[in-house]
Amino acid sequence: MDEIAHVRLSSVVLPLRTPISDAKVLTGRQRPMTEVVFLFAEITTAGGHEGIGFSYSKRAGGPGQFAHAQEIAPVLIGEDPSDIGRLWTKLSWAGASVGRSGLATQAIAAFDVCLWDLKARRAGLSVAKLLGAHRDSVRTYNTSGGFLHTPVEQVIENAKASVASGIGGIKLKVGQPDWRTDIARVTAVREALGEDVPLMVDANQQWDRATAMRMGRVLEEFGLVWIEEPLDAYDAQGHADLARSLDTPIATGEMLTSVAEHVRLIDLGASDIVQPDAPRVGGITQFQKLAAYAEHRQLDLAPHFAMEIHLHLAAAYPLEPWVEHFDWLEPLFEESLVTNGGRMRVSERPGLGITLTGQARAWTVATAECGKLP
Ligand SMILES: [Mg+2]
Numbered sequence: 001m002d003e004i005a006h007v008r009l010s011s012v013v014l015p016l017r018t019p020i021s022d023a024k025v026l027t028g029r030q031r032p033m034t035e036v037v038f039l040f041a042e043i044t045t046a047g048g049h050e051g052i053g054f055s056y057s058k059r060a061g062g063p064g065q066f067a068h069a070q071e072i073a074p075v076l077i078g079e080d081p082s083d084i085g086r087l088w089t090k091l092s093w094a095g096a097s098v099g100r101s102g103l104a105t106q107a108i109a110a111f112d113v114c115l116w117d118l119k120a121r122r123a124g125l126s127v128a129k130l131l132g133a134h135r136d137s138v139r140t141y142n143t144s145g146g147f148l149h150t151p152v153e154q155v156i157e158n159a160k161a162s163v164a165s166g167i168g169g170i171k172l173k174v175g176q177p178d179w180r181t182d183i184a185r186v187t188a189v190r191e192a193l194g195e196d197v198p199l200m201v202d203a204n205q206q207w208d209r210a211t212a213m214r215m216g217r218v219l220e221e222f223g224l225v226w227i228e229e230p231l232d233a234y235d236a237q238g239h240a241d242l243a244r245s246l247d248t249p250i251a252t253g254e255m256l257t258s259v260a261e262h263v264r265l266i267d268l269g270a271s272d273i274v275q276p277d278a279p280r281v282g283g284i285t286q287f288q289k290l291a292a293y294a295e296h297r298q299l300d301l302a303p304h305f306a307m308e309i310h311l312h313l314a315a316a317y318p319l320e321p322w323v324e325h326f327d328w329l330e331p332l333f334e335e336s337l338v339t340n341g342g343r344m345r346v347s348e349r350p351g352l353g354i355t356l357t358g359q360a361r362a363w364t365v366a367t368a369e370c371g372k373l374p
Helices: 062-076 084-094 102-123 127-131 152-164 179-193 209-222 236-245 259-267 284-296 307-315 358-362
Strands: 004-020 033-045 050-058 137-142 169-173 199-202 226-228 250-252 322-325 343-345 364-371
Touching: 004 062, 004 358, 033 062, 033 102, 050 062, 050 102, 062 084, 062 102, 062 364, 084 102, 084 284, 102 127, 102 284, 127 284, 127 307, 137 152, 137 307, 152 169, 152 179, 169 179, 179 199, 179 209, 209 226, 209 236, 236 250, 236 259, 259 284, 284 307, 307 322, 358 364
Parallel strands: 137 169, 137 322, 169 199, 199 226, 226 250
Antiparallel strands: 004 033, 004 364, 033 050, 137 343
């Protein structure tokens, strides 16, 4: 039996080229986003095997995730890295008083993703293959180009460049104070791209129930792939009413921070497309439980953010999923993901297939370690 010998944690602050605004900024709930904070976990075993995993936070929470991870990391030393399910539970019990969702769970996610990467690397397989892949590429859509701070002419230019680069779908942010601005932007983009490009919109939770229903009806004519987060992330009943009333599929789930929270929404029929985020729900172990539950309900899957992880998980989902393309994380990793023909390819590199760049090391603001390198 191999055992975990050393754990290294890094807090990495990734600056964004432009401050990012979605509907939460336009309604005054949040400030524009200028950076994303990553929690990286790197594990080395006595036998010399290595893994890397990460979690992240936006706007606040980075130092909290790091501090929680630092406190619970020592319980991994000496453990068999293959016992990922048992280790998830052990990490959860180590911090049980702060609960099984939210920031505590997100800190555990960095370790969990790392252990899956380690196991897959040792097997010489991609994480997708280790889990049991259904495909070697996944439909992908672009989010980075359609934010609300971007003028519509630029959105169209971004969208065309994106499609030309092999990313099939285009997502636009909506939820502006004047709904006519949203419709004008969707109309302009649809006209510029034509009927064949898959188009989605994302309201980032900023509509009330009446507005969401009205907007959903107005948007039906655009043949959208989905309407994302039309309502507050925890308004399961409101989402369920929309999902039943509209032809356009409803997608939600990115804000939820545990499998239990997702199960509540799924049980109420709140979405046609579930959008879990592995770092937010506790890592790959928890994501897989949720994926099994969603598949049982014949729901579609479109994981949120972190394509470097979610590409593998989407490839292992039985129903044809989508993966969200964000170029923001590219400076962190030596490898880049390949897109063509509207699909993102799962690489044959073992594990997640990622290694940190020197730039990522340079953006590191805090590190902690426990155990001894072999
Ligand atoms: Mg979203």
